[in-house]
Amino acid sequence: MSAAAVLTDVHVDYGSIHAVGPLSLEVEAGSSVAIIGPNGSGKSTLLKVIAGVIDPTSGSCETFGATPAIVLQSTDVDPSLPLTVRDVVAMARYPRLGLFRRPGADDRTTVEAAMDRLEISDLAGRQIHQLSGGQRQRAFVAQGLAQDSPTLLLDEPLTGLDVRSRSIITSVIDDEHAKGRTVITTTHNFEDAGRCEQVLLLATRFVAFGPPDEVFTEDNLRTAFGGRFVRVGDALILDDPHHDHGH
Numbered sequence: 159m160s161a162a163a164v165l166t167d168v169h170v171d172y173g174s175i176h177a178v179g180p181l182s183l184e185v186e187a188g189s190s191v192a193i194i195g196p197n198g199s200g201k202s203t204l205l206k207v208i209a210g211v212i213d214p215t216s217g218s219c220e221t222f223g224a225t226p227a228i229v230l231q232s233t234d235v236d237p238s239l240p241l242t243v244r245d246v247v248a249m250a251r252y253p254r255l256g257l258f259r260r261p262g263a264d265d266r267t268t269v270e271a272a273m274d275r276l277e278i279s280d281l282a283g284r285q286i287h288q289l290s291g292g293q294r295q296r297a298f299v300a301q302g303l304a305q306d307s308p309t310l311l312l313d314e315p316l317t318g319l320d321v322r323s324r325s326i327i328t329s330v331i332d333d334e335h336a337k338g339r340t341v342i343t344t345t346h347n348f349e350d351a352g353r354c355e356q357v358l359l360l361a362t363r364f365v366a367f368g369p370p371d372e373v374f375t376e377d378n379l380r381t382a383f384g385g386r387f388v389r390v391g392d393a394l395i396l397d398d399p400h401h402d403h404g405h
């Protein structure tokens with residue numbers, strides 16, 4: 159097996175806040191991986207470590223091949239930036255250009271193809287802050303695609319989307335995986351996670367990693383989510399602690 163990423167004893171603190179770890183993990187090249195866990199369990203932090211955006215406080219993360227492309231949550235991006243959709247997608251090509259080379263035909267073709275794939279070509283000249291949440295998310299995924307990296311990392315790419323944006327982004331993720339790219343997504347959605355080949359269950363520290371049916375056991379879910387699971391027939395349902403059960 160060749161690896162896309164190898165994490166060894168990764169541990170991240172933001173000052174006095176412990177965000178993630180200790181965690182060791184080997185992600186197989188070409189696999190699809192979902193990272194799932196409660197709010198604040200370190201999912202986004204871990205994705206940023208794999209992307210090389212933040213360095214672990216201790217331990218190491220090694221990635222193989224070109225630098226991974228990361229699609230951040232749109233809430234991480236300043237909405238007041240005066241950028242068009244095409245500008246945002248074209249930024250994907252900057253690291254390849256270096257300081258003095260201007261974008262070439264190849265770069266322009268890649269950018270246009272990515273916008274086309276996300277069905278935002280008609281929005282290319284619009285300011286990014288003028289878009290709906292779903293359109294903006296498609297612009298950021300197009301930016302990730304245009305980086306043409308063997309590893310695509312997406313932070314909650316399907317959260318809060320309209321039906322059309324969800325279906326477009328899901329099919330892009332599936333296609334990229336089918337082409338042999340490694341795709342790692344964070345999610346809160348068990349169904350979305352269950353469609354990936356591997357699931358990493360996080361609760362700040364590592365809980366489990368493997369195929370969904372091996373990871374989503376009652377024990378693991380209780381460990382990660384603090385016992386708020388109820389069994390309904392064959393399914394494990396996350397019990398809402400604020401829900402009034404009528405007594």
Ligand SMILES: Nc1ncnc2c1ncn2[C@@H]1O[C@H](COP(=O)(O)OP(=O)(O)OP(=O)(O)O)[C@@H](O)[C@H]1O
Binds near residue numbers: 176177200204
């Ligand atoms: N830039 C930062 N500065 C300080 N603390 C941070 C920063 N980013 C995240 N944290 C903290 O680190 C911990 C992990 O956050 P992270 O965003 O990685 O979790 P998450 O699992 O992605 O959360 P969510 O499900 O809510 O998106 C949390 O306690 C969070 O408050």
